[in-house]
Amino acid sequence: MREPRPGIAWSRQRLRRRAAYVTWMTSAAWLAHRRQWHAAWVAHYGEPPRCVSCGEPWALRHGDLHHRTYDHLGAERFAELVPLCRPCHARLHRVIESSPAWRKLDRPRATDAAIALLRRHAHGARP
Numbered sequence: 136m137r138e139p140r141p142g143i144a145w146s147r148q149r150l151r152r153r154a155a156y157v158t159w160m161t162s163a164a165w166l167a168h169r170r171q172w173h174a175a176w177v178a179h180y181g182e183p184p185r186c187v188s189c190g191e192p193w194a195l196r197h198g199d200l201h202h203r204t205y206d207h208l209g210a211e212r213f214a215e216l217v218p219l220c221r222p223c224h225a226r227l228h229r230v231i232e233s234s235p236a237w238r239k240l241d242r243p244r245a246t247d248a249a250i251a252l253l254r255r256h257a258h259g260a261r262p
């Protein structure tokens with residue numbers, strides 16, 4: 136867990152949330168949750184997930200799941216987790232953290248808009 140820099144006010148609530156996030160994302164329960172999520176995807180769509188940005192096959196072993204929201208951390212609902220390959224996930228975060236305009240969108244809206252942007256790039260279009 137990154138320590139807050141001096142002079143930057145990390146609220147107690149933010150520190151608590153950050154600690155809860157690290158605990159959950161490194162737990163065996165999270166790995167089990169990922170497996171359940173994957174099984175639910177296959178049951179729902181009838182095929183394994185692909186990266187929602189570039190369309191590459193998404194593997195349970197090393198694929199990332201982006202949180203559209205942290206509202207149910209530890210009990211994420213199916214649609215709150217978005218399958219992304221690692222490079223696309225890194226690109227998504229670069230976009231949503233790139234400017235104050237992006238940062239002030241709520242997380243679900245920022246996620247959806249950033250994925251739409253990445254998809255346009257993936258298909259060769261340039262804004």
Ligand SMILES: [Zn+2]
Nearest residue numbers: 186189220223
């Ligand atoms: Zn991808």
Ligand SMILES: [Zn+2]
Nearest residue numbers: 200201202224
């Ligand atoms: Zn993410």
